[in-house]
Amino acid sequence: MNGLFNPKLANKLEQKTQPKLISEGKCDKCGRDYEEYQFKSGYSYRLGCDCKMIEQGKEMTKNFKQRQNQKEINKILSFSSENEETKNASFETYIPENENQAKAKVICERYASSFNQDNKQSLLLQGSFGLGKSHLAMSVLKEVKDKNYSVLFINLTELISKFRSTFDKDSQFTESELEKAIGQVDLMVFDDFGMNVTDYGMSKLFQIAESRVGKHNIITTNLSLKELTKTKDQQRLFSRLMSNTTGITLEGDDHRMKGFRNLT
Ligand SMILES: [Zn+2]
Structure with missing residues (x-):
């Protein structure tokens, strides 16, 4: 028995955290096909190509170094x-x-x-x-x-x-x-x-x-x-x-x- 568990709320949370497919295409950089998903928060990621992630990683390293x-x-x-x-x-x-x-x-x-x-x-x-x-x-x-x-x-x-x-x-x-x-x-x-x-x-x-x-x-x-x-x-x-x-x-x-x- 877990009095804190609320199935309705859990369902809502899940809907909220499910990313939505917002675009598909071919990456200019690596030439791979990708699908782009976006979370409710605005954060998006690409499935099939890592170029964006590599770019973000570089940016984070740069910010870290500057700090x-x-x-x-x-x-x-x-x-x-x-x-x-x-x-x-x-x-x-x-x-x-x-x-x-x-x-x-x-x-x-x-x-x-x-x-x-x-x-x-x-x-x-x-x-x-x-x-x-x-x-x-x-x-x-x-x-x-x-x-x-x-x-x-x-x-x-x-x-x-x-x-x-x-x-x-x-x-x-x-x-x-x-x-x-x-x-x-x-x-x-x-x-x-x-x-x-x-x-x-x-x-x-x-x-x-x-x-x-x-x-x-x-x-x-x-x-x-x-x-x-x-x-x-x-x-x-x-x-x-x-x-x-x-x-x-x-x-x-x-x-x-x-x-x-x-x-x-
Ligand atoms: Zn790419």
């Missing part, structure tokens, strides 16, 4: 540069205040939605404080991360100090581990890029730039291109980092200052 990659990066570099502006940043919460900002948002959204490994592109977001450069960069990063790519958002000053910290006796990671992690990130955001760095910082920047050539990079900065490329070294550094780059200059009033002004 592993992100785990390794997180071990060394967590999202420590997140601040109040970027913590809750998303495209939904970026409200353009003029046409220029609306355009910038569209470009960033397009960049995020078309992100893939075959077409390496970079973005340079310029403009003065409080126009939402970091907000937009973080929105891109979150969307790209949702696609299982490995990502890193870091403030430039902080990145250099991370390098410096590898000299500490009890540092959790070595300089070369840090370098390796940076080199293998699918999308790297250098937030608040400036040129106010020491010789040590500059030499590290060259190393970092070298490891990011031909990869996806986003740079946010409140400096103009002229200010970023004052010296020969800076010009060289910048041209290494910024190949295949779309430049966006944000215009408008500093929205972080608005509340401030109202108080006076």
Whole structure:
């Protein structure tokens, strides 16, 4: 006696789980005849040809590898540069205040939605404080991360100090581990890029730039291109980092200052 058994329900469950024949045909890839069945859940499979399953297997392996990659990066570099502006940043919460900002948002959204490994592109977001450069960069990063790519958002000053910290006796990671992690990130955001760095910082920047050539990079900065490329070294550094780059200059009033002004 099993009081829990309900034949009516069992029958219903069976109907629900029976896959339905939805199509028949010849596979383009292997040339075999197949029948395609679909479950109520939407999941479908082919009987007679394994091409689809092999494809799905490959996709799963790729996703797994990407997640592993992100785990390794997180071990060394967590999202420590997140601040109040970027913590809750998303495209939904970026409200353009003029046409220029609306355009910038569209470009960033397009960049995020078309992100893939075959077409390496970079973005340079310029403009003065409080126009939402970091907000937009973080929105891109979150969307790209949702696609299982490995990502890193870091403030430039902080990145250099991370390098410096590898000299500490009890540092959790070595300089070369840090370098390796940076080199293998699918999308790297250098937030608040400036040129106010020491010789040590500059030499590290060259190393970092070298490891990011031909990869996806986003740079946010409140400096103009002229200010970023004052010296020969800076010009060289910048041209290494910024190949295949779309430049966006944000215009408008500093929205972080608005509340401030109202108080006076
Ligand atoms: Zn096939």
